Amino acid sequence: EVQLVESGGGLVQPGGSLRLSCAASGFTFSSYAMHWVRQAPGKGLEYVSAISSNGGSTYYANSVKGRFIISRDNSTLYLQMGSLRAEDMAVYYCARLGAGGAAWGQGTLVTVSS
C-alpha cells in the first residue's frame, strides 16, 4: 500500500524557517517525481514545488521561489521553507502525482504568526 506521511509542521514566526518531511513507503520512491501542494485556510489547492525522480530537476511556484528548497533522499521528500510569511500559512501535502493515479499524504499544518 502506498503511504505518504508528512511531518515537521508547526508554529513559526514571520521570517522564520521550517523543514517539512514526507516519508514514503509502498512504492519505488526513486522512480517517481514528487510534489508539494498546499492549502491555505478556506482556500483551494496550490501547487508549490516539485522534484524529478533523480532529484536533478526542481520547480517552484512564483510565490515561494527563492525562499523554499525541495529535496529528496532514498525514501523521504523534504521542503525547506525560509523567510516565512503570513500567506505561507497552510496545510502542506506531499503528493505523488502522475499518469495512472495519485497518492497524497494527510498533510501537515504550518502556522505563521507572531
Place this chain on the structure above:
Amino acid sequence: QSALTQPASVSGSPGQSITISCTGTSSDVGGYNYVSWYQQHPGKAPKLMIYDVSNRPSGVSNRFSGSKSGNTASLTISGLQAEDEADYYCSSYTTSSTWVFGGGTKLAVL
C-alpha cells in the same frame, strides 16, 4: 501557470446528476489526457476520484465519471447522495512538466 477554471458552486437534489466543468488551455487540459479529479471533505486530504480523464481508482463508485472535450474536462456525478457533498478539484499535467489545479467547486446536495 494560471489555475484551471471551475464553477465556484453547483447543487443538486438526491438522485439527480450534476456535472462540474474544468477549463484550461492547450498547454494543460487540451494537450494531455492527464486530468484528475479530487473530492475533499472538510478537514480531510483530497481523495482521488478520477485519473487520466476518465479512469476510476479501485473503490470509487461508478456514479463518478470523467470526460474531456478540447480544453474542457468534466466530472459527472449521477444518483447524487448526501455524502457527495464536498469540494471538488480538477488537476491537469502541463507543458512545463508540472501540475495545475482548478479553483475548486463546492457541491451542495439539497
